[in-house]
Amino acid sequence: MGHGHGHSHAQPAEPASQRVRTLLMWLLVPLALATIVGAVLLYPFGHEQKTGAAVGLHQKPVNAVVTGMQENCGEKCIAVTVRMTSGDANGQTITIPTAHGPGAPHFQIGDEVVLSYSGSQPQAAESYQIVDFQRGWSLVVLALLFTAAVLLLGRWQGLAALGALLLSFVVLVLFVMPSILAGESPLLVAVVGAGLIMFGVLYLTHGVSARTSTAVLGTLVSLALIGVLGALFSVVSKLTGLDEDTINLVTVLGTDIDTRGLLLAGTLIGALGVLDDVTVTQTSAVWELRRANEKLTWRELFAAGSRIGRDHMSSVVNTLVMAYAGAALPLLLAISLAGRSLGEILSAQQIAQEIVRTLVGSIGLVAAVPVTTALAALVAVRQEVAPAEPKPGPEPEKPAAKAKAKPVAKPRRNRIEGDLFIGYDPDKGPWERPSARAARTAAPARQAPPARRRSSGSP
Structure with a gap:
């Protein structure tokens, strides 16, 4: 009870x-x-959302690579030659007039771009327009860096x-x-x-x-x-x-x-x-x-x-x-x-x-x-x-913990004061011994007394 x-x-x-x-x-x-x-x-559930041409959006994206540029199509125009890498005319090269000047994108040979295809004549340059750059690989690299940083x-x-x-x-x-x-x-x-x-x-x-x-x-x-x-x-x-x-x-x-x-x-x-x-x-x-x-x-x-x-x-x-x-x-x-x-x-x-x-x-x-x-x-x-729960666990190991913690809790502190080397030993307490400089200067003095004793003992 x-x-x-x-x-x-x-x-x-x-x-x-x-x-x-x-x-x-x-x-x-x-x-x-x-x-x-x-x-x-x-x-x-069961709803089929219309997309693309079904909702009046007839433009389709086509990937391409810039292979050349000519500035002979007008004052604010540049002719960009691209080779398509996807779509109905994959591999074909076409030249597309593009706006040039303030607010317009700047192209270089080798740029990977996105074309907008109207879906009428895949072989005609008039069916395409440069609308964007391809940036998939750069976003993948950035996503990998972000993931690595978060995990690290x-x-x-x-x-x-x-x-x-x-x-x-x-x-x-x-x-x-x-x-x-x-x-x-x-x-x-x-x-x-x-x-x-x-x-x-x-x-x-x-x-x-x-x-x-x-x-x-x-x-x-x-x-x-x-x-x-x-x-x-x-x-x-x-x-x-x-x-x-x-x-x-x-x-x-x-x-x-x-x-x-x-x-x-x-x-x-x-x-x-x-x-x-x-x-x-x-x-x-x-x-x-x-x-x-x-x-x-x-x-x-x-x-x-x-x-x-x-x-x-x-x-x-x-x-x-x-x-x-x-x-x-x-x-x-x-x-x-x-x-x-x-x-x-x-x-x-x-x-x-x-x-x-x-x-x-x-x-x-x-x-x-x-x-x-x-x-x-x-x-x-x-x-x-x-934190109150794990307290009873470490009690049997208290002596070992203390022994290990002594040097950390009371670190050795040394200094030279005059001719004495002063420090603190966690086990023995304060101690003093002559510094190296004091030992060197005191060495002849310690040898002198025996010499005097031998000379005084001779007749």
Whole structure:
């Protein structure tokens, strides 16, 4: 009875820890199931998306190599001779007039280019136009360098990060894009797609734990806030989402599409990557603070984590603003040439939608810091501190550990002071001996007394 009673008091923190895990499971499992169900309902099973000539795009890409150039076709024209390496006229050489001057690409012999073929007469030069450079090998080399850098620094964690990156591309290419093109609501597709990416990436990269679940919950709350604010201010600001790229998409599809929802979808997906960074960093910071001092209350954990989060938040918000500004830089330059005032430039459709994206995403990032920090503090304070478990293990090896640690803990320190060589021995304590210089100068003096004794002893 006594043994059983003692055993009942051996794990006082386990019920609280178990309750936290259960609560997180009850919160996140339904959301994960809803994400999977939404993906199944929104995925366009059996839908065959028309492409190429079926949607009016008759141009086909053909690879070619530049073999010659002549500047005799006009003042702002250059005749480029290419040999095709693919397509219906593979191996044939043709000469294509190409624009030459400011804003036009510059070609050199040996450049690998891409031609646009109209599909009418494969032997005629008039059916082709130089539209781009081939850059597949350079992108492959860059991807290999990126992979090597991630694996070298992150090891197994880096491998998990690469898997998460691949998963994100798979969700975007195989779910988000086909579903939107099939006519589904872009906003709903983006919400479900973001959920798939978030659950998959975070748990794959950081493992299944209470810490990861807390980061997932903080990300969900921040994404919901971004979605609500984005929908509200896109309506208040009367944003249509009809920029040049979207107009081209609607024209090619030939069907109606929710362009405002497409704008919101881009806002959600664009903010997701930065949100993951903020929530994971805040959760890890709170867990490490808890590990360093297990006596901290949740209020103290929240206060300390918030101080860390403020520095992170300021840099992340600036990163998001610079990312959007960099993407819209050509547009900003083009509009500034129109001679319009700053207010007119900022309120233009194409600029205003970038402002809404930036500010709404930034509000979500700012909110992610206190929300995630509070959740992490509430969960971490009820978790057992991990370093406390391995302490009993090394106790039998304490003498050996001490013996090995002595020279490291108390390193030998030597100095020459006058004619004495002074040092410290970890086993024997301080010691002194004459320096080499003192020994040399003292040698004749040590030999002199015996000589004097022999001379005094002779008659």
